[in-house]
Amino acid sequence: MDRCNNPFCPGAGFRPPELVGRSRVIEDIEVALTRVRRGIPDRSTFMVGLRGVGKTVLLMHLKEWAESKGFMGVEFEFEESKKLSEMMGPPLYKALTGLDKIAKVKDVVANAIKGLTGLVGTMRYEGLELGLRVANSGHSNFDLLELMRLVGEAAKSNQTAVVFFIDELQYVPQNELATLIVALQFCATESLPITLVGAGLPQLLGHAVKAKSYAERLFYFPEIGALEYNDVVDALQKPLEKHDIKFSDDAIQKIFEQTQGYPYFIQQWGRDCWDVAKEPLITLEDVRMATIRAIDSLDAGFFRSRFDRCTPTERAYMRAMAEVNSLTPRSSDIAGVMNKELNQLAPLRASLIKKGMIYSPAHGDAAFTVPLFADYLKRTVSL
Ligand SMILES: Nc1ncnc2c1ncn2[C@@H]1O[C@H](COP(=O)(O)OP(=O)(O)O)[C@@H](O)[C@H]1O
Ligand SMILES: [Mg+2]
Structure with a gap:
């Protein structure tokens, strides 16, 4: 089939042609965000799962939803060996400048900034020096909390909510994760409209609990895993409907066996099946040929890139x-x-x-x- 029309897209953060099997977690997060904006405390979310299950895609989907509903979304990916203050400073600043719309907010900002002393990294905000005392000052808990409170109050005055969408949270150093947890918890107890939707590898849950033993109870840790059989059928068949192409049942069964329902692999097999198929019914024989290509591609890319590190x-x-x-x-x-x-x-x-x-x-x-x-x-x- 024409490779240029192939709808399947294996790749980190590539939007799938059909986002299947995630309606429950999406709804839960949408409810939590809506409640937070209404001033009802709810839990921040830390999605956990293996590589290639679709965490990044979910973050992007939720950010789009949030922005379409008037939330202010601030998105970034945590980088290995970086500090929380380095990573959080610019997004907090971005949120503040984005919220800089009404006079009332400026007063809130000015007052809160007066409370911050001994500032290190500084940023300009409306003629004020908004600073971020870095973690080694020994007061990093207080600083991040103060900055988040400030952003939360500005959001409240603006009748919106700020949502941080942070990917690869497993890279946040343990002591700094504690800082983030304390700040999020403080904002929730103050009913401030500021919250987090994060994602990370499975070690994130352990890191969070080690950082603050109460983390598991205070946050929502949905596990993002492999897809069930019915969802795999939809992930494969639905993108083909408009092309008048179908997988045979035994072809899908075979793909499910090979991929074990992991989203990245489903995209890979889908892509290779389309490329090898000659007829509008994709058969078991096509899957057999596609499997060789799919494994070659994964070995050279998805797996190899990890191994090489x-x-x-x-x-x-x-x-x-x-x-x-x-x-x-x-x-x-x-x-x-x-x-x-x-x-x-x-x-x-x-x-x-x-x-x-x-x-x-x-x-x-x-x-x-x-x-x-x-x-x-x-x-x-x-x-
Ligand atoms: N719910 C889903 N249904 C079908 N394919 C999906 C789904 N979620 C993700 N994918 C596909 O899986 C691959 C990996 O997604 P990604 O969000 O990068 O995973 P992660 O961030 O967990 O490593 C992408 O090719 C994406 O299109
Ligand atoms: Mg990812």
Whole structure:
């Protein structure tokens, strides 16, 4: 079929032709945002899930919804090895300038700024120096909280709400995550219309709970996972309707088996099936041919790009993980495959968690943050 019309789009943050299986989480978040804007406290959201399940796409979808309803959305992706103050400062500033519409707001801003002393990084706001005391001042909790309160009050005066859409939150250092949690909780208890919709790898939940033990109760942590069979049928068939093309039932069954319902892989298989098919009914035989191409593409891109970020010893650790025949191999079994002592491997394990390659679903266990990564390692890396 004409490759230029192929609707499927595997790629980080690429909007799928049909966003399936997420209506519940979307509705829950829309309700929380609406309540916050009405001055009723509700929980901030931290979506957690493996790579390629559609977290970024959900953030973008929700931001568009929020903006269409008159919320002020501020979006950014947290970068590895950056500080919260560096990452949050510009978006907070952007929110304030965006809210700078009515005179009343200017008074609110001016008053709150007077309360801030000992400022380091400074930014211009209406002739005032709005500063962000950086984390190592020892008062970072207070500073971020004060700035968020300020933005929250400005939003309230403007009869809107500010929503931060932050991706890759697993990279926020633990002590700084505590700062963010305290600030969000403060704003919720004050019924200020400022909230967060975040996303991150599964380690985010553990980081948040370690940062503040009450985090799990105060925030909403929806798990974004693989799609169920019926949703996979829709993800594949619906984009084809307007082209008068269909997958046969056994073709879909095979794709479900191969992809295990993971959204990125569904887009990849969908794309390759379209490209190899010659007739408007995509058959099991087409899927067989497409599978070879799909795996080649994933190995060269999706999987490989992650693997390349690791050092040789980290790669050896992951290869040993794949060898232990379990979705959540125990650290002791990994050490066994590598012929090493457990404590020798602890720093490697920690650096892989920090890089976002693996996480620990339970004490002493490890799992890959990339779905089907163990199969990739077994097919491409020798032990
Ligand atoms: N609900 C969905 N239905 C179908 N495809 C989806 C869905 N969510 C995401 N995708 C596809 O999956 C891929 C990965 O999405 P992305 O948002 O980048 O994942 P993540 O941020 O979790 O790594 C993209 O190609 C996207 O089009
Ligand atoms: Mg993403």
